[in-house]
Amino acid sequence: MIYDNIYFQIELTARKIRQYGQNILRSHGIDITIEQWLVLNVINDNEATNQIYIGEKLVKDKPTISRMVNQLDKKGFILKISSSSDSRQVALSISKKGKTLIHNLQPIIEGIRLKGLQELSEQENQTIKSILNKIQKNLDN
Amino acid sequence: MIYDNIYFQIELTARKIRQYGQNILRSHGIDITIEQWLVLNVINDNEATNQIYIGEKLVKDKPTISRMVNQLDKKGFILKISSSSDSRQVALSISKKGKTLIHNLQPIIEGIRLKGLQELSEQENQTIKSILNKIQKNLDN
DNA sequence: TAAAAATAGTTAGCTAGACAACTAAAATTA
DNA sequence: TAATTTTAGTTGTCTAGCTAACTATTTTTA
Numbered sequence: 309m310i311y312d313n314i315y316f317q318i319e320l321t322a323r324k325i326r327q328y329g330q331n332i333l334r335s336h337g338i339d340i341t342i343e344q345w346l347v348l349n350v351i352n353d354n355e356a357t358n359q360i361y362i363g364e365k366l367v368k369d370k371p372t373i374s375r376m377v378n379q380l381d382k383k384g385f386i387l388k389i390s391s392s393s394d395s396r397q398v399a400l401s402i403s404k405k406g407k408t409l410i411h412n413l414q415p416i417i418e419g420i421r422l423k424g425l426q427e428l429s430e431q432e433n434q435t436i437k438s439i440l441n442k443i444q445k446n447l448d449n
Numbered sequence: 450m451i452y453d454n455i456y457f458q459i460e461l462t463a464r465k466i467r468q469y470g471q472n473i474l475r476s477h478g479i480d481i482t483i484e485q486w487l488v489l490n491v492i493n494d495n496e497a498t499n500q501i502y503i504g505e506k507l508v509k510d511k512p513t514i515s516r517m518v519n520q521l522d523k524k525g526f527i528l529k530i531s532s533s534s535d536s537r538q539v540a541l542s543i544s545k546k547g548k549t550l551i552h553n554l555q556p557i558i559e560g561i562r563l564k565g566l567q568e569l570s571e572q573e574n575q576t577i578k579s580i581l582n583k584i585q586k587n588l589d590n
Numbered sequence: 591t592a593a594a595a596a597t598a599g600t601t602a603g604c605t606a607g608a609c610a611a612c613t614a615a616a617a618t619t620a
Numbered sequence: 621t622a623a624t625t626t627t628a629g630t631t632g633t634c635t636a637g638c639t640a641a642c643t644a645t646t647t648t649t650a
Contacts, residue, residue: 443569
């Protein structure tokens with residue numbers, strides 16, 4: 309049966325995480341998607357980074373990053389500045405509005421994380437990471 | 450860091466599974482998506498089922514199922530017959546072409562499954578299922 | 591240095607997931 | 621039985637993921 313399949317359960321869990329997180333953000337009236345938050349987070353950790361770097365970190369392709377970056381820009385959370393050394397590149401940084409958002413999001417994101425991972429022992433925590441990693445490596449080659 | 454986060458790893462693993470599977474199907478010249486295959490599979494296991502049932506099994510909403518069913522119909526893999534007892538419902542079944550596809554897909558799908566799960570012990574198999582289940586339950590209420 | 595190849599990012603077109611709003615039929619209930 | 625509510629499915633709109641094809645720079649190499 310499909311629903312007993314590990315693949316199915318992984319995909320379903322991923323979807324439920326996104327749904328739960330998105331609902332929490334919406335309930336706080338925060339105008340950002342979970343995926344956009346991930347992008348914002350990478351920029352916050354690496355000021356003046358570019359889209360290629362974000363794609364590498366999040367393992368997403370160029371068009372996906374391009375569109376999410378544009379959304380964040382349109383919403384005023386980031387600044388796009390054309391790189392002076394390489395005009396193909398755009399240096400991304402967090403705007404003041406973005407800084408405020410990130411600050412306000414901190415406890416909310418942590419709450420989302422804790423909600424799903426409650427009652428997970430450190431042992432289980434390590435185990436699932438290592439198993440997921442094994443599956444990813446199996447599929448890589 | 451994001452990429453050390455369990456949520457991120459679950460989502461990433463789900464994406465890699467889909468990508469790997471889709472590539473294999475494409476390399477066999479099979480015109481179906483992984484998601485469409487899941488729908489086909491549910492119909493195959495439950496002849497004359499309806500879209501609501503499929504949605505329950507796959508935990509997807511009505512519009513998503515509706516569109517995937519239409520794709521499968523357009524491709525000729527299933528038959529949609531309006532239910533005589535309840536004209537709101539559409540009874541779905543596998544066409545001859547669909548039966549052939551399912552037959553041909555069997556070993557390919559199994560190969561995809563084994564590829565990712567190779568080197569996973571029965572113990573790990575059980576463990577990851579139970580942890581994923583725990584996370585899902587945590588998010589449910 | 592001129593031509594070719596690589597790189598950063600965008601645009602277009604498709605499927606899927608999510609939500610809201612809708613149609614039409616069936617079941618409830620007043 | 622007439623009015624209300626529920627149910628099955630569809631349509632529209634948005635975001636995201638993926639592929640392919642594109643522009644415009646920058647780097648390589650012949």
